[in-house]
Amino acid sequence: MFVVEVYAAVRQFVFNDGKSRREAARVFGLSRETVSKMCRFSMPPGYVRQRPAEKPMLGPLIPVIEAILEADRTAPVKQRHTAKRIFERLRDEHGFTGGYTVVKDHVRIERARGRETFVPLAHPPGHAQVDFGEAVGVIGGVRQKIHFFCMDLPQSDACFVKAYPAETTEAFLDGHVSAFEFFGGVPLSILYDNLKIAVAKICGDGKRERTRAFTELVSHYLFKDRFGRPGKGNDKGKVEGLVKYARANFMTPMPIAPSYEALNGMLSQRCLARQSDRAGRRAETIGERLVADTAVIRTLPATPLEPCEKRGARVSSTALVRYRGNDYSTPTAHGFQEVLVKGFVEEVVILCRGEEIARHARSYGQGVFVYDPLHYLALIETKPNALDQAAALQGWDLPEGFQHLRHLLEARMGNRGKREFIQVLRLMEAAPKEVVAEAVNDAIRLGAIGFDAVKQIVLARIEKRPARLDLAAYPYLPQTSVRTTVAADYAVLLSGSLA
DSSP states (O other), rough: OOOHHHHHHHHHIIIOOOHHHHHHHHHOOOHHHHHHHHOOOOOOOOOOOOOOOOOOOGGHHHHEEEEEEEETTTSOGGGGGHHHHHHHHHHHOOOOOSSSHHHHHHHHHHHHSSSOOOOOOOOOOOOOEEEEEEEEEEEEEEEEEEEEEEEEEETEEEEEEEEESSOOOHHHHHHHHHHHHHHSSOEEEEEEOOOTTTEEEOOOOOEEEEEEHHHHHHHHHHHEEEEEEOOOOOGGHHHHHHHIIIIIISSSSEEEESSSSHHHHHHHHHHHHHSSOOTOOSSSOHHHHHHHHHHHBBOOOOOOOOOOOOEEEEEOTTTTEEEEEEEEEGGGGGOOOOOEEOOSSEEEEETTTTTTEEEEEEOOOOSOEEEOHHHHHHHHHSSSTTTTTOOOOOOOOOHHHHHHHHHHHHHHTHHOOOOOOHHHHHHHGSHHHHHHHHHHHHHHHTTOOOOOOOOOHHHHHTTSSOOOOOOOTTTOOOOOOOOOGGGGGGHHHHHTTTT
């Protein structure tokens, strides 16, 4: 192929200098056909095929290749055909005797032809996209899967990321509440995929039947909800990119944190630090472009939404309420009653007729029993023989003074001592465990072994006054005899006999 300089020289010789093409061929040592081509094209056109190349051996099998590639569209990604595997099938199943290269080139062209192209999108200020991602980390010394909530503002590329133990309704709600607080307002609209937490059903006309929790979220914050096409992640490409960015930058190397609270503190700082970066080919930083978003987003409501899942339940005969595969205890007085369970990310709260009756740390296991020993003490007081076998009391971490007090009570009063010990335990229903533990130690030190003595000391500590104990209530204690003083007793002082 002739270089561009030769092309330019020949064309100037013919068109500018007025020379003939025959003379140009003689001067430059070229054929007249080559000179004619140079006069037709300002640049070397390269080889121009007049018709597609014939493939006599592969041609009859092209429909077979197209059928394989079409079937691959619905196959798992890791089980799709490679060009080499297609070549082997053509050779073994259809008697193809050609080479591998012609098959490889045809497969490459067909795959490029079938790839989807996209329209570049413009993102006005004040709108957002939301999605969840997954990563692996070590939280509290336990290696586990982390589910992280992502909200992206596409106009500025500002982001918010928060991690959770599971992708649940309460995590979805808490992620929104936290993101709104982080950005200082509510986006005008939020784009989602069709996750089950938000969409209960996709109707035939393209409309969505929303879940109750998602409807409450939209009603409280008054943003417009939008949904992408099912299975089309590119509809919300910005947040899809944020999920990959957060996993590659915030979660690599694998995060190690004592708790989710500590991990989320780190993620919040990373999101803030990213605002000083420039995304893509933008001249302004993310923080500078964020100003346009914050100028149009809605102000936060006076009170945030309570980010919890609400479920109705019934207390069992063993005073347990089931929530997401785990059982949580309630006071035994509420057995067989209808209750409302509020599942938060970190807590489970149980209400009966609008009154909170129990609050537990959230468990993400399966088949776990979460007890509060205090819930069962009132019932155990009526059945004291169940004290040592009650499941709720197994492993209860009590100070050593309690066990010492129990031995003293049972040694002095027998079975009645066990009942009084249960009454001492019930003092923790109204007073902190630390206060009751100190009162138990004081009672043992004073030799006032009994429920009334411990109760009086607890009340004295709470009211910050000296304890007044009625020893008449303890006939089994050693009695003291105090003689009444008379005037004659002072004569000893006057006699000087004590000098």
